[in-house]
Amino acid sequence: MANLKLSHIYKVYDNGHKAVNDFSIDIADREFIVFVGPSGCGKSTTLRMIAGLETITAGDLLIGDTLVNDMEPKDRDIAMVFQSYALYPHMTVYENMAFGLRNRKMPEKEIKERVMKAAKILDIEDYLDRKPKAMSGGQRQRVALGRALVRDPKVFLLDEPLSNLDAKLRAAMRTEIAALHKSLNTTFIYVTHDQVEAMTMGTRIVVMKLGYVQQIDTPMNLYNEPYNKFVAGFIGTPQMNFFDVKLQREGDKVTVIFANGDKVSVPYENVSKIHNRYLNGDVQVTFGIRPEHIMVNKEGRGMKFVVTNVEHLGNGSIVYGKLGDHLGEFSMKDEGNSIIVNVVDCKDINVGDIVYAEPNPNKVHFFDAETEVTLMNKIPEYNTIRAKANGDRMTVLNANVLLPEAFKKALGNADCFDLVVPPHAIVAGNDFQLKVARIENVDDKHLAYLQNGDSYLFALVDESVQAGDTYHFSFENEKLNLNVDDQEVLKAIDDEVSLMGTFSKKELKENHDRVLHFFYNIGNYTLETAPEQGYKINSIDGDNCYKYTYRYAINRNAIRLAEEGEAGLDGRVVEFCEYGNIRFAKVEADGQEFLIKVDPAFDSEMVRIAMDSKDVSVYSTRIDMKIC
Numbered sequence: 367m368a369n370l371k372l373s374h375i376y377k378v379y380d381n382g383h384k385a386v387n388d389f390s391i392d393i394a395d396r397e398f399i400v401f402v403g404p405s406g407c408g409k410s411t412t413l414r415m416i417a418g419l420e421t422i423t424a425g426d427l428l429i430g431d432t433l434v435n436d437m438e439p440k441d442r443d444i445a446m447v448f449q450s451y452a453l454y455p456h457m458t459v460y461e462n463m464a465f466g467l468r469n470r471k472m473p474e475k476e477i478k479e480r481v482m483k484a485a486k487i488l489d490i491e492d493y494l495d496r497k498p499k500a501m502s503g504g505q506r507q508r509v510a511l512g513r514a515l516v517r518d519p520k521v522f523l524l525d526e527p528l529s530n531l532d533a534k535l536r537a538a539m540r541t542e543i544a545a546l547h548k549s550l551n552t553t554f555i556y557v558t559h560d561q562v563e564a565m566t567m568g569t570r571i572v573v574m575k576l577g578y579v580q581q582i583d584t585p586m587n588l589y590n591e592p593y594n595k596f597v598a599g600f601i602g603t604p605q606m607n608f609f610d611v612k613l614q615r616e617g618d619k620v621t622v623i624f625a626n627g628d629k630v631s632v633p634y635e636n637v638s639k640i641h642n643r644y645l646n647g648d649v650q651v652t653f654g655i656r657p658e659h660i661m662v663n664k665e666g667r668g669m670k671f672v673v674t675n676v677e678h679l680g681n682g683s684i685v686y687g688k689l690g691d692h693l694g695e696f697s698m699k700d701e702g703n704s705i706i707v708n709v710v711d712c713k714d715i716n717v718g719d720i721v722y723a724e725p726n727p728n729k730v731h732f733f734d735a736e737t738e739v740t741l742m743n744k745i746p747e748y749n750t751i752r753a754k755a756n757g758d759r760m761t762v763l764n765a766n767v768l769l770p771e772a773f774k775k776a777l778g779n780a781d782c783f784d785l786v787v788p789p790h791a792i793v794a795g796n797d798f799q800l801k802v803a804r805i806e807n808v809d810d811k812h813l814a815y816l817q818n819g820d821s822y823l824f825a826l827v828d829e830s831v832q833a834g835d836t837y838h839f840s841f842e843n844e845k846l847n848l849n850v851d852d853q854e855v856l857k858a859i860d861d862e863v864s865l866m867g868t869f870s871k872k873e874l875k876e877n878h879d880r881v882l883h884f885f886y887n888i889g890n891y892t893l894e895t896a897p898e899q900g901y902k903i904n905s906i907d908g909d910n911c912y913k914y915t916y917r918y919a920i921n922r923n924a925i926r927l928a929e930e931g932e933a934g935l936d937g938r939v940v941e942f943c944e945y946g947n948i949r950f951a952k953v954e955a956d957g958q959e960f961l962i963k964v965d966p967a968f969d970s971e972m973v974r975i976a977m978d979s980k981d982v983s984v985y986s987t988r989i990d991m992k993i994c
């Protein structure tokens with residue numbers, strides 16, 4: 367039994383191929399995690415890194431509380447089951463299962479106990495004397511599982527274990543493996559390219575594409591709230607339908623307008639998380655609706671389509687069709703206008719019929735046409751709020767508040783502008799007030815829908831805030847973007863400062879021993895770092911690490927002015943940026959420019975800044991990769 371932690375794991379193969387990028391997950395003890403995605407997305411590579419069969423390029427892998435990056439596979443207390451059963455053909459089932467334990471010099475008596483116990487669990491007691499070739503695929507796979515089981519490992523890794531079996535056997539083994547997981551109370555990590563397998567077995571699923579994690583969630587959340595079009599299309603059969611549409615809000619309704627002019631409408635309340643800028647009828651978006659969330663009718667409700675095929679499955683049917691073009695004509699050639707509908711009863715739907723598809727308005731999905739990310743993020747990324755500058759003040763949300771100096775500078779002569787406000791930049795305060803229309807719990811956060819005219823302002827609030835309350839709040843001004851006529855004139859200040867620098871080592875004699883010390887060098891600043899970090903950088907880049915440039919990222923709050931006599935990076939303040947109650951100094955040092963938070967009273971021209979090496983993250987500048 368064990369929990370696992372993968373933290374910013376990367377795999378770059380020797381040929382330079384980046385197979386896994388920034389993979390992070392906390393796996394709780396006894397979870398059944400499934401890695402799923404198309405072939406080549408990095409599933410097996412990740413699994414093999416966990417097993418210790420592949421080196422980890424960067425990142426930390428912890429089993430329990432132990433860092434195991436460099437631990438031998440045999441010492442990790444992990445058992446792996448492969449797609450090819452990898453059984454020894456000349457040995458009996460019993461010998462195959464006992465082999466690993468004998469290698470470990472376990473007493474025969476205990477080996478026998480373990481093999482018999484595993485054979486019982488897997489229902490292969492009657493086959494112990496057989497050789498693998500005299501067994502079916504399903505039985506062989508059970509022996510392979512048994513060989514892992516007898517080791518009583520902390521973690522089971524399974525790499526496409528069922529892909530050599532026929533469909534019926536796969537379904538049966540799926541149930542068996544799920545039951546095995548329940549009875550063993552062990553952590554399982556299972557790799558498959560088959561989304562049905564993933565959905566039926568996993569407590570949580572990691573969906574991957576081209577080496578990147580797309581979403582980590584429970585099966586139901588992946589199905590109901592896919593983060594992007596890829597996940598939406600990958601999970602569920604038949605696949606979700608996608609259409610190019612535009613959205614137009616009219617009062618409490620949003621009309622979905624198809625390329626051919628067909629329209630369906632959904633209540634605004636269902637899609638209120640979609641940013642207003644997508645609701646003006648101008649912006650192309652992708653509409654997604656699953657085949658099982660469409661009703662077919664002949665009365666003209668919804669999108670008109672011609673039926674091109676009907677598949678009867680017994681318990682229902684799948685209807686395939688094509689939407690009409692803008693003249694209402696149906697062409698079989700156009701690829702983009704297909705529709706698939708699951709229907710329970712299709713007695714009177716025949717090929718060639720012209721019918722209508724009515725989407726369930728509670729099950730609609732919308733994605734940005736370019737980024738393919740959902741427009742209905744659980745926590746909307748930002749709110750846009752109209753503001754008007756007037757001398758040193760601005761009018762926002764019916765309140766007249768101080769216009770921060772930094773905003774004033776960025777605006778120039780403009781007086782009308784938009785504040786782009788992420789929900790986390792809205793904090794309890796005295797500047798504004800709005801009524802709380804609704805509170806939604808999203809994971810462990812509380813999302814407030816603040817009633818702002820006929821739409822909502824989204825804010826993260828603490829649990830004491832209730833629907834019906836009047837919420838008093840302010841903005842953290844430095845976290846806002848400013849737009850004039852949709853052009854960004856001021857960017858939010860992010861949490862990190864990036865500084866470019868080099869890396870060095872020094873060998874020092876300490877009590878007759880030679881000890882290596884490692885340093886981050888930024889301009890005149892030499893910051894000693896913990897040996898672990900030094901060895902990590904060296905293990906990734908070899909001795910070239912002393913020639914390369916690195917990007918050092920430091921949380922802005924961790925940058926401070928150096929104490930008297932302390933080493934630091936010397937710089938000159940080029941200007942101050944006032945954000946109301948927060949002041950930043952723009953510092954120029956070593957040819958680099960960055961902002962640091964300073965005291966309101968601070969006004970020196972020369973600064974020396976310092977930080978703790980534990981607050982510094984190191985990024986490679988050759989491959990986009992966090993090293994430590």
Ligand code: ADP
Nearest residue numbers: 379381383385404405406407408409410411412
């Ligand atoms: P999956 O298990 O999702 O099918 P893999 O983890 O096997 O994918 O592979 C991920 C990517 O890494 C693929 O593009 C594959 O070609 C590449 N790859 C796998 N092994 C190696 C290797 N030893 N050297 C270079 N590239 C590799």
